[in-house]
Amino acid sequence: MILNDTRSNYDFVRYYCTAGNGMEAFLVDEVKRKLAAKDVHQIQGKVLFSSSAVIDRVSRLKAAERLFLLLKQDAPLRLPAHTSPARASHVLQSRLLGDRNQWTGAVRTWSRLQGELAANRNADKITAKKARKETEEEKGVEEEGKCLVECRKRTRELRVDEWESKKLRSDKQTNDKEKEEEAEVLDLSGVNEVEEIKSPDTDRSREKDTNQSCGTSHTAARLEHNVEGCSRTMDELDTDTALENVSFRINCKCSGSLSRCLSAQEISKVLGAGLSRLLGWKADLKNPQLEINAFLSDDYILLGIPLTRSPLASRSYIKTTGLRSTIAWAMASLAQIQPGFLVVDPMCGVGTILIEAAQEHKAACFLGVDIDDGQLQKANENMTFAELGSRVHLLKASSMGLPLPSCSVDAVICDLPFGRKFDTKINMAAKLPLILSEMERILCVGGTLVVLLSPQLSSLMKKLLTQKHTDPTSNQEAKPPAGEQEREFHLSSLKHQTSFRVSLGAIDGLIHKYVKT
Numbered sequence: 158m159i160l161n162d163t164r165s166n167y168d169f170v171r172y173y174c175t176a177g178n179g180m181e182a183f184l185v186d187e188v189k190r191k192l193a194a195k196d197v198h199q200i201q202g203k204v205l206f207s208s209s210a211v212i213d214r215v216s217r218l219k220a221a222e223r224l225f226l227l228l229k230q231d232a233p234l235r236l237p238a239h240t241s242p243a244r245a246s247h248v249l250q251s252r253l254l255g256d257r258n259q260w261t262g263a264v265r266t267w268s269r270l271q272g273e274l275a276a277n278r279n280a281d282k283i284t285a286k287k288a289r290k291e292t293e294e295e296k297g298v299e300e301e302g303k304c305l306v307e308c309r310k311r312t313r314e315l316r317v318d319e320w321e322s323k324k325l326r327s328d329k330q331t332n333d334k335e336k337e338e339e340a341e342v343l344d345l346s347g348v349n350e351v352e353e354i355k356s357p358d359t360d361r362s363r364e365k366d367t368n369q370s371c372g373t374s375h376t377a378a379r380l381e382h383n384v385e386g387c388s389r390t391m392d393e394l395d396t397d398t399a400l401e402n403v404s405f406r407i408n409c410k411c412s413g414s415l416s417r418c419l420s421a422q423e424i425s426k427v428l429g430a431g432l433s434r435l436l437g438w439k440a441d442l443k444n445p446q447l448e449i450n451a452f453l454s455d456d457y458i459l460l461g462i463p464l465t466r467s468p469l470a471s472r473s474y475i476k477t478t479g480l481r482s483t484i485a486w487a488m489a490s491l492a493q494i495q496p497g498f499l500v501v502d503p504m505c506g507v508g509t510i511l512i513e514a515a516q517e518h519k520a521a522c523f524l525g526v527d528i529d530d531g532q533l534q535k536a537n538e539n540m541t542f543a544e545l546g547s548r549v550h551l552l553k554a555s556s557m558g559l560p561l562p563s564c565s566v567d568a569v570i571c572d573l574p575f576g577r578k579f580d581t582k583i584n585m586a587a588k589l590p591l592i593l594s595e596m597e598r599i600l601c602v603g604g605t606l607v608v609l610l611s612p613q614l615s616s617l618m619k620k621l622l623t624q625k626h627t628d629p630t631s632n633q634e635a636k637p638p639a640g641e642q643e644r645e646f647h648l649s650s651l652k653h654q655t656s657f658r659v660s661l662g663a664i665d666g667l668i669h670k671y672v673k674t
């Protein structure tokens with residue numbers, strides 16, 4: 158979708174976003190599609206782009222982790238071995254600092270964007286308050302959504318009444334999403350009137366890994382800076398005098414050859430001293446107006462200012478997080494959901510995939526299936542919290558015997574259990590043939606299957622799909638547990654389209670897309 162609210166009266170702004178490993182391609186596609194972005198450039202873990210879209214749009218990107226205003230993008234510094242730290246510092250300052258106007262211009266742009274973001278947040282709060290009031294007024298009125306009616310029509314034989322009776326209801330619980338710090342805040346002591354020297358441990362980068370996906374609060378990187386207090390900052394930085402008195406902090410990440418001459422901490426000091434000299438700015442580790450992030454590696458140099466306090470990947474509309482939202486969104490985007498589609502997640506957990514899909518596709522309807530009452534309870538709370546109760550339905554059933562007619566579903570999207578959390582509970586390798594064959598059965602011809610699997614399960618799936626009719630007795634890995642019925646599995650109608658390896662934190666997963674022929 159190309160924007161119609163791009164503004165011709167504003168210049169294009171150059172941004173960059175961080176992205177999880179393997180998510181860069183999804184983000185490139187998203188910025189082109191939603192923001193009509195230009196000069197899109199991808200490097201590992203980051204996507205750079207220019208856009209004249211309103212900042213509200215930019216800050217709603219779904220595949221990104223965090224959003225920055227780009228200050229500088231440069232070729233890497235290649236210093237000869239044994240370069241002295243003094244020489245390295247000099248080269249660094251002359252390459253990175255540039256002229257005064259570049260910095261003040263960037264701070265003005267940042268300040269303007271902060272003001273717009275603050276205004277949007279206030280508008281969102283007012284809308285949410287109004288919506289809450291209306292919901293309270295309408296309490297007691299059971300509204301069957303238009304979408305559900307469509308669903309009923311399309312899947313008459315489905316046991317809709319069963320879904321309804323099994324829909325779980327419960328009160329909201331406190332959102333216990335935890336956030337972790339990502340940026341390494343470095344000691345600028347000695348640069349300029351620094352109030353406090355922080356221990357590196359207190360601010361060390363900590364990307365806490367999730368152990369596979371389900372039911373865990375995924376870790377979101379957190380910035381500790383003044384981005385959120387933007388209206389104050391904007392007022393303060395709106396005049397020329399104010400621009401001469403900016404307080405700042407530099408967070409630096411450095412790798413490769415440069416890190417052998419100077420540590421990240423030393424680079425922060427060098428850049429901080431240079432900025433103070435060039436602009437009269439004051440270093441302040443505790444409560445700076447401006448935070449500057451510097452990434453220096455053998456591949457690139459990037460300087461940027463964070464635009465939002467919380468990562469874009471932290472979804473305000475999700476109460477309990479399961480699978481990383483960025484990955485859930487990416488899986489939904491691969492399913493190419495169209496208006497009127499019925500989309501099923503047969504192992505939905507707390508429903509992250511369904512929420513991400515339903516947020517993006519308002520004219521489709523969704524069914525989540527899970528065998529676990531606790532997961533369904535949380536999924537139901539999540540749907541209520543996200544106000545998706547009328548379009549996302551939940552059903553307690555097994556993915557090995559789905560109570561849905563054959564060829565009744567347009568897309569199946571599923572994050573199968575694997576990794577430490579689920580390995581001990583069930584033997585997925587043994588159950589995979591039956592689960593896949595159920596997914597294949599309910600899909601209509603032309604329907605899409607998107608699955609997230611471990612590398613091991615991916616190899617097994619590939620094997621299963623190349624066997625003509627999968628007989629689990631011929632495959633020891635896929636042998637069903639004793640007592641379970643042995644049967645033939647017809648999977649050859651699933652045609653592989655594409656695969657992506659993505660990071661789930663501690664482990665990697667593979668997203669595969671198939672189409673039923």
Ligand SMILES: C[S@@+](CC[C@H](N)C(=O)[O-])C[C@H]1O[C@@H](n2cnc3c(N)ncnc32)[C@H](O)[C@@H]1O
Nearest residue numbers: 371479480504506507509527528529555556572
């Ligand atoms: C990896 S989790 C799904 C996580 C989900 N994507 C989320 O964001 O919460 C896998 C889910 O499969 C469910 N499950 C395990 N065996 C099942 C079965 N036979 N039928 C249906 N669900 C099952 C588990 O209860 C768990 O919620």
